[in-house]
Structures are given as C-alpha cells and as structure tokens.
Amino acid sequence: SIPVLVDCDTGIDDALALTYLACRPDVEIRGIVSTGGNVPTAAVQRNNLVLAELLALEAPVAAGADRPLVQEPMYAEDTHGPTGLGHAVLPEPSRTADPRAGARLWVDAAREHPGELVGLVLGPHTNLALALEIEPRLPQLLARLHIMGGALNHRGNTGPTSEWNIAVDPEAAQRVLAAFAAAPQLPVLGALEATEAVRFTDATLAELAGIARGSEHPLAQILVDALRWYFEFHEADGFGWMAHVHDPLVAAHAVTGAFARTCALPVDVELLGSLTRGQTVADELGRWGRPPTVQALRDVQAEAFIAHLLDTLREGLAHRG
Numbered sequence: 001s002i003p004v005l006v007d008c009d010t011g012i013d014d015a016l017a018l019t020y021l022a023c024r025p026d027v028e029i030r031g032i033v034s035t036g037g038n039v040p041t042a043a044v045q046r047n048n049l050v051l052a053e054l055l056a057l058e059a060p061v062a063a064g065a066d067r068p069l070v071q072e073p074m075y076a077e078d079t080h081g082p083t084g085l086g087h088a089v090l091p092e093p094s095r096t097a098d099p100r101a102g103a104r105l106w107v108d109a110a111r112e113h114p115g116e117l118v119g120l121v122l123g124p125h126t127n128l129a130l131a132l133e134i135e136p137r138l139p140q141l142l143a144r145l146h147i148m149g150g151a152l153n154h155r156g157n158t159g160p161t162s163e164w165n166i167a168v169d170p171e172a173a174q175r176v177l178a179a180f181a182a183a184p185q186l187p188v189l190g191a192l193e194a195t196e197a198v199r200f201t202d203a204t205l206a207e208l209a210g211i212a213r214g215s216e217h218p219l220a221q222i223l224v225d226a227l228r229w230y231f232e233f234h235e236a237d238g239f240g241w242m243a244h245v246h247d248p249l250v251a252a253h254a255v256t257g258a259f260a261r262t263c264a265l266p267v268d269v270e271l272l273g274s275l276t277r278g279q280t281v282a283d284e285l286g287r288w289g290r291p292p293t294v295q296a297l298r299d300v301q302a303e304a305f306i307a308h309l310l311d312t313l314r315e316g317l318a319h320r321g
C-alpha cells in the first residue's frame, strides 16, 4: 500500500481529499498534520480528529503551529464556514490528539520509513517548513511530495495573483520549494490553473447527496452539508452555483498518477512585491536559465476525475458504514 502523510487546513475540499484517501484500499494514511489556514489550527485539528474517528483511521493526528512563519495569520471562514466545514454539524471528537507538534510528526514519519512516505500538503506550508528546520534531509527521506498551491501565470484566488495556501505563509512555501528542488523527484504542484478545472456542479452535489442517502456512514451527509456552503460561497463570489474543488485532485494524482499530465518548470514565490507578494512565478520560457523546481499539473481530465472521486466515495463509504 502507499503510505501517505497529509498536512491540511480542513477545510471543505481538504475533508473530501482525506475521505477519498481513506476510502482507497491501496492507501495507508500514516499521519495527519493540522495546519492553520482556512480556520485556526485548533479548529482544523478538531475537524481532523472527527474525520479520523469517523473514518476509523489509526493514524496520529498532530496539531501544527498556530501562526505562519512571518506574517500575521489570516482565515477564510467566508469560504469554508465558521468551523471550516460549512453547514455540517460535527459530533464532539472522542479521539485524542497526538502530543507531538505537526512538524515533529513530519520528521518522525519520514525517518521511520526512509524513501517510502508520500507527503501531501493541502494547506499552507508552515509545518513542513518548520520540519525542514529539524530535518533538512526531508526531501531525501520522502518518496515524493505533492502540493496543492499556487497559481502559475494565472489569476489568484486570494490576492489578484496569489493563491490561498501560498498567500497565508509565503515564506514557508518559498523555503519548501527551495528545499525540495533538490529532491530525487521534483515536487508535484497542483496550482489553480489545474485544480480549478475540477468544477462541482449541481449534478455533482445531487450525486453526492444520493450517496449520502444510500449510506449509513455519517460522513457522507457531513460532506454534502459542507459542500453546500462551498457552493453558496462561490455563488456569492460571482462564479454561479458551482464549486472549485482543489485538494482531492492533488490527492488522487498523488496515489494514482492519473487525471493530469505534468510539466517541469522553475517556480519561485514572490516575497517582496508590494502588489504581488505570495505570487508563484513560473519561468515558462526559461528566461532565468535555472533548472525546473516542480512538476506542475496540466491538462486535467476533470470529468473522469470527478467520476472516479464519486465512485471511490460510494464504494468506500458503503464499506465503512
């Protein structure tokens, strides 16, 4: 099976990604790190503990830092709801948190199985950056790293040119990309121009509601209630009744290699720009003369991916119900 560590800011689409991974029989979730982003770290941790419990995961769930490396925290309760999971009403978690800091869990999990662990960053990069301070050899210890973040020569969703996961902690993202440029396999980056191809429509929501009706598993309805908020947010933001669902595509590509091709590019994070701080700049034409630093997802097969995601949830939640 594929051992994964998921660092996320759960978050509606993070919850879908975690559920997807838990539903796959060939994936073993070795750890979950809760990073502040969509909501504060404590709220993310609570969501992750509830999800881990409902998904019957044994993996440790560790809370990360409660603020970004340099700048002040910012949260997106308008996008993800006051708890981070939209309209969903969550039970109280009875699972206890892992006592380790999120950064420590990254290091321990990577050292335990050198060369095997697949790292997934679906939120800001704060805790992976802190983990690199403890263990600078993380890029060599992980099998590979998959990131949802950035917008490569594409408009942002936070600032005009910046994407949320990078905008929350640009210094952390810059350090992670710089360190992982030396990894045996370049990190795979699912940025907005790729993940925004995954558009849930009313039909997708109806299909998920059908899965919830046919399943005893409480998580199916939680996901539907969470997603309704995501649709309302996108509608209020001018996109109509739909939702861009980012994180599950990166998770699915990480464990299947399918649904997109990759393109090697030099990418760096703008830290200074008075208008563009947090932008991920991609050197498409090689003007910098620098080697590539990421494999960017391109040409997403969105319809096939959404069908695969729903099938996996239908199967997995039926079995776990």
Ligand code: BDR
Binding pocket: 011, 012, 013, 014, 038, 076, 079, 122, 123, 148, 157, 163, 164, 165, 246, 247
């Ligand atoms: C990213 O920001 C978060 O709100 C989502 O969960 C996703 O990881 C998209 O910009």
Ligand code: CA
Binding pocket: 008, 009, 010, 011, 013, 014, 122, 123, 247
């Ligand atoms: Ca996220």
